[in-house]
Amino acid sequence: MILRSLLSPLERCLGVSGGGDVLMWHADLRSHASGDYSIAVVQANNNLEDQSQVFTSPIATYVGVYDGHGGPEASIFVNKHLFPFLHRFATEQGGLSADVIKKAFNATEEEFLHLVKQSFPLRPQIASVGSCCLVGAISNDVLYVANLGDSRVVLGRRASKDKKNMVVVERLSQDHNVGVEEVRKEVEALHPDDSHIVVYTRGVWRIKGIIQVSRSIGDVYLKKPEFYRDTMFRQLGNPVPLKRPVITSEPSILVRKLKPQDLFLIFASDGLWEQLSDEAAVNIVFKNPRTAIAKRLVSAALKEAAKKREMKYADIKKIEKGIRRHFHDDITVIVVYLDQHRDSCNYRVKQNVSGCTTAPVDIYSFNADEANR
Numbered sequence: 001m002i003l004r005s006l007l008s009p010l011e012r013c014l015g016v017s018g019g020g021d022v023l024m025w026h027a028d029l030r031s032h033a034s035g036d037y038s039i040a041v042v043q044a045n046n047n048l049e050d051q052s053q054v055f056t057s058p059i060a061t062y063v064g065v066y067d068g069h070g071g072p073e074a075s076i077f078v079n080k081h082l083f084p085f086l087h088r089f090a091t092e093q094g095g096l097s098a099d100v101i102k103k104a105f106n107a108t109e110e111e112f113l114h115l116v117k118q119s120f121p122l123r124p125q126i127a128s129v130g131s132c133c134l135v136g137a138i139s140n141d142v143l144y145v146a147n148l149g150d151s152r153v154v155l156g157r158r159a160s161k162d163k164k165n166m167v168v169v170e171r172l173s174q175d176h177n178v179g180v181e182e183v184r185k186e187v188e189a190l191h192p193d194d195s196h197i198v199v200y201t202r203g204v205w206r207i208k209g210i211i212q213v214s215r216s217i218g219d220v221y222l223k224k225p226e227f228y229r230d231t232m233f234r235q236l237g238n239p240v241p242l243k244r245p246v247i248t249s250e251p252s253i254l255v256r257k258l259k260p261q262d263l264f265l266i267f268a269s270d271g272l273w274e275q276l277s278d279e280a281a282v283n284i285v286f287k288n289p290r291t292a293i294a295k296r297l298v299s300a301a302l303k304e305a306a307k308k309r310e311m312k313y314a315d316i317k318k319i320e321k322g323i324r325r326h327f328h329d330d331i332t333v334i335v336v337y338l339d340q341h342r343d344s345c346n347y348r349v350k351q352n353v354s355g356c357t358t359a360p361v362d363i364y365s366f367n368a369d370e371a372n373r
Helices: 071-094 099-120 124-128 181-190 225-229 278-287 293-306 363-371
Strands: 024-032 037-040 052-059 060-069 135-138 142-148 152-160 167-172 198-201 203-205 254-255 262-268 331-337 356-357
Touching: 024 052, 024 293, 024 363, 037 052, 037 225, 037 293, 052 071, 052 203, 052 331, 060 071, 060 262, 060 331, 071 124, 071 135, 099 124, 099 142, 099 254, 099 356, 135 152, 135 262, 142 152, 152 254, 167 198, 167 278, 181 198, 254 331
Parallel strands: none
Antiparallel strands: 024 037, 037 331, 052 060, 052 356, 060 135, 135 142, 142 254, 152 167, 152 262, 198 203, 262 331
């Protein structure tokens, strides 16, 4: 079946380290059914909160970027459970669809809620752990994009036949971040009786002064008031009392037929987009060789972060994890090239592309292990 390879052990999917930066990891170039893909990750937090994966089969490609907050538990959980749920529902319903993807997101959310309930007596803080979730799936020349939070996918497509040296930038996902006025109004409209549902604090807009994203997996205490009311949880801090859920796990879904002029997709956590515009990222991919292209994008973001602090890029690379979070966020980038669908008359599916690539759960530990072998 389409997603049979998704059940392979994740441990076999690891790639290569990042060379000069002990907190960088990348894998280049690997094949998928419609072309090549490249992946790179840089760690800033003490515990890497970004998790990511690419699964390939001869007839489909699946991409996941999961940006955790409050800890890595939710993003690691999504990395292990979302695609198997996707496989199960796609098998039951005879293929991919928006409904299949929604069911997989909902099942992942429910399973994580079950984990939180089990763990809560010993680890009440797990109720405040969550993850953004960005998924792309390509099957039969159709692209599906599902998104929770503010990770983002951007398309680069050729402008026109007479402008072959130009690229058009198209954002394919919506940032569910209340820093975006449209999202802020959406949240306010859902809570007409609460004039303080979104407040400006610590330099940004936040729901109840707590969280920027309006959709996620996890963050159970913002969805289930009974967790907030629990004495053990309240001892951890002083969150604002909630009458009802203030964020949701309902993904935005885009379904798009791929076109001959579509060249590549950039999937990335918000760590990249905090440093680079959509246009800057797309132009880097368009104007440079494919080899190590995801790593090139991460490096460009780090150079921009260094520039903001009037530092050199080499100095950023010397900063330890944890402390480094003051300079930039965890950054995950996956670049997916779109080749085969552009020549439908001679379309031939690649036969030897089954497999997976999963970034290490912790880049620093992975590179340390590699160095000690």
